[in-house]
Amino acid sequence: NSKVIQTPRYLVKGQGQKAKMRCIPEKGHPVVFWYQQNKNNEFKFLINFQNQEVLQQIDMTEKRFSAECPSNSPCSLEIQSSEAGDSALYLCASSQQQDTQYFGPGTRLLVL
Amino acid sequence: GEQVEQLPSILRVQEGSSASINCTYENSASNYFPWYKQEPGENPKLIIDIRSNMERKQTQGLIVLLDKKAKRFSLHITDTQPGDSAMYFCAARASSGSWQLIFGSGTQLTVMP
Numbered sequence: 001n002s003k004v005i006q007t008p009r010y011l012v013k014g015q016g017q018k019a020k021m022r023c024i025p026e027k028g029h030p031v032v033f034w035y036q037q038n039k040n041n042e043f044k045f046l047i048n049f050q051n052q053e054v055l056q057q058i059d060m061t062e063k064r065f066s067a068e069c070p071s072n073s074p075c076s077l078e079i080q081s082s083e084a085g086d087s088a089l090y091l092c093a094s095s096q097q098q099d100t101q102y103f104g105p106g107t108r109l110l111v112l
Numbered sequence: 113g114e115q116v117e118q119l120p121s122i123l124r125v126q127e128g129s130s131a132s133i134n135c136t137y138e139n140s141a142s143n144y145f146p147w148y149k150q151e152p153g154e155n156p157k158l159i160i161d162i163r164s165n166m167e168r169k170q171t172q173g174l175i176v177l178l179d180k181k182a183k184r185f186s187l188h189i190t191d192t193q194p195g196d197s198a199m200y201f202c203a204a205r206a207s208s209g210s211w212q213l214i215f216g217s218g219t220q221l222t223v224m225p
Binding site: 002031033043048056095098100102103104 | 143144146148150154155156157158161163199201203205211212213214215217218
């Protein structure tokens with residue numbers, strides 16, 4: 001049911017390396033969310049955008065991640081220096097309204 | 113912070129019976145409650161949602177109930193099939209002005225043939 005595109009599907013990085021993932025929201029959806037789902041299936045909200053503007057982000061994202069949603073280009077989320085604890089499924093969701101969120105297939109990150 | 117409690121964490125039912133999952137939320141300002149189904153190795157898929165102006169919603173064998181007074185909502189799957197086996201997550205939209213979803217801890221549903 002979702003038309004959100006995420007790349008790559010899998011990402012393997014060493015500790016200290018940068019890890020970058022991309023998301024193309026569903027057409028006509030101005031709001032984009034990034035969540036992290038860990039191996040215990042717990043979800044953590046990371047950041048959201050409306051068009052190109054950051055609406056909200058958590059402290060961790062502000063300090064360790066770089067994220068943007070430029071016009072006419074995919075949104076991106078990049079961990080500046082990967083840690084073992086960053087290994088997780090990174091889910092991008094887009095929304096037309098302020099509530100209904102559709103998830104992309106996710107990027108599964110493994111930090112060795 | 114805001115939390116959503118989800119129970120049970122594990123649910124096993126016989127094919128053809130119904131399955132119920134319950135969630136509670138903390139913030140009375142929450143006004144949107146989606147349910148997601150996630151199969152192994154897949155992304156969460158939205159299966160049904162309810163807004164705070166409704167008490168009950170039904171679609172294709174799924175019923176969602178919302179009790180705003182008790183700050184409780186529930187998913188009922190009628191006539192379960194093996195294909196319903198998956199992780200189910202409830203969520204609540206965070207307090208007014210924030211659009212992020214607060215997720216429950218998930219329910220692993222197994223439908224036994």
